[in-house]
Amino acid sequence: MSSRRGLSLVLAGSLGLTMALTACGGGTTRESQAQQPAAPAPSSSAAASADPSAEIPEGLKIAFLPKQLNNPYSDIEAAGGKEAVEELGGEYSLVGPNDASASSQVSYINTLIQQQQDVINIAANDPNAVCPSLNQARAKGIPVVTFDSDANPDCRDVFINQATTEGIGKTLAEQALELSGGSGKVAVLSATANATNQNAWIEVMKEELAKPEYAGVELVEVAYGDDDDQKSFQQTQALLQKYPDLKAIVSPTTVGIAAAARYISSSDYKGKVAVTGLGTPNQMREYVKDGTVKEFALWSPADIGYLAGYAGAALKAGQITGAEGETFEAGRLGEYTIGADGEVVLGPPTTFDASNIDQFDF
Template identity: 85%
Template sequence: MSLLRTRSRSLLLVGGLGVALTLSSCSGGTTRENQNDAAAPAATSTATADPSATIPEGLKIAFLPKQLNNPYTDIEVGGGKEGVEELKGSYSLVGPNDASASSQVSYINTLIQQQQDVINIAANDPNAVCPSLNQARQAGIKVVSFDSDADASCRDVFVNQATTEGIGQTLAEQALKESGGSGQVAVLSATANATNQNAWIAVMQEELKKPEYSGIQLVEVAYGDDDDQKSFQQTQALLQKYPDLKAIVSPTTVGIAAAARYISTSSYKGKVAVTGLGTPNQMREYVKDGTVEEFALWNPADIGYLAAYAGAALQAGQITGKEGETFTAGRLGEYTIGASGEIVLGPPTTFDAANIDQFNF
């Protein structure tokens, strides 16, 4: 049993990213100080939760992912749609085609004009979206960040895939195992300003300072912008720049698939390992042809599903976003809100040749 699999099964993930797969990833945008001045958060801190409150039918629940037409995003928002339909609400999906820092702002403004009841957002930048999100909250709209957090001052709760620490540690363990315990490794991330990616990588870098990782050298963090072709090209560039590279760790589903595709038909196959976060359906062929030994992920559909229920619970008054409050999220069961309004989905699963055919997402 691998070290990664042991951790993924035993790690107790409590509120504390997190954590995107991309499948979907901080710079730019408004500073936290300026953001707080630009739009004060809605006055929800004094509200009292009523766990017995009934969720009304017909809630208008919108999803605003990092970008549309992204394999990971499609699965996430599909789970969100499932949840909204169970709640007998009205589901809508909007979003940009690129994952730039400010690309989501205009969509938030439109959702405010549409008088949505809930906005679920996977933030491309934690600060750039804050003024608009706080305008939404002032208008009575509940804001749930999922997958990639917005600043805590401009959302009500955050639905995290797993703890930031747990994912960062997993990435470090992947680097150790796939490199054979020593040598050069590189990270292929999403965008340079992606909240979750940056947080995971920061934990990974701290982990690599520990004695057990002394043989590992992290040579570069490259950015494919969650674009398949750019991620493919960045893989090629990394391999050319570092001829002794042992492994590429990609904490985004777009990146890991692009890296595996490049290596699978190159002379690097069997010499440079690829691992990180991906979905079984996109990675199955690369596991079976030997390009990828193992990778990890949670079920992204459950993230969107949980976000839908969290938003509805907020709008109904079952929860306010305070630590310790509980609510039930349909088929996923009961959840407790952790520190800073974080709701943690649960531990990731490790996929390899032995189990990958047991999953279909």
């Protein structure tokens, strides 16, 4: 089967979801960490050679632990995971905190170990805080798949990445350049200060902005809305008060981009300050229609969860160990190949604007 089939354009039918979103926690990749996690404890899948022909057993208990519950973005990811688990004939469970703090997931990991889950899929709130518990799970033969936001590679088996860190960071820089008109002050409205994916994307964005072709663009501040709608709204207001000549706000989190667009759409800054970043079509449609937002980007959140579900089952069955070059089938998404450091890339993000946004429903 073709890899990455149908990933860059995700229509309503492929998602099977019709959700109007008002907020969401964006998240994806690894960053370099100053702290070192506990020593790795390889899972049973990593201790043996892969057997691509191994059968996935019925009734696997596959748990999903997103950054936080009741977050529309995370809910879509989890729904994709549930779809995969049901296709595989497994038992799906969803647990998680109501906040996205660094250590809030640890107790849930410990509970999943006690429940003897067969697979743990987690979008890590912090790359290192979850590592000791994840390695305890792996030591008991429970494979760990990170999705959307990675943990340190030493404490998981496979990471499902939405797109490459470089690709997303460059996209954010390009949006800043285009929407600022090639010069002027721009600001970033991020999620939490410790969000693995946000920090990695922003670092690449900074590297891009340091290049000669971006010489006219000045990144004046990275603000944090903590993936909270009201705080992100207030941070937008604070940025505009501090930098009244701001040209653009780039928000690589769906909570932040929606809050920023909502503030600017009803202010005197509409038409003067551009808003872009990562959002969902249903969430951002009204702001595209009213001219507040010209363009933004995202991938399919449901497909991230779906791919994680299949990767976890393949690990538990022994079809893969997480080694570079191994391949596995992921249902309707086709075949995937594991890259360096156990990373699997879903596919390129899609740019949404007035010309195509009505083609999407998620």
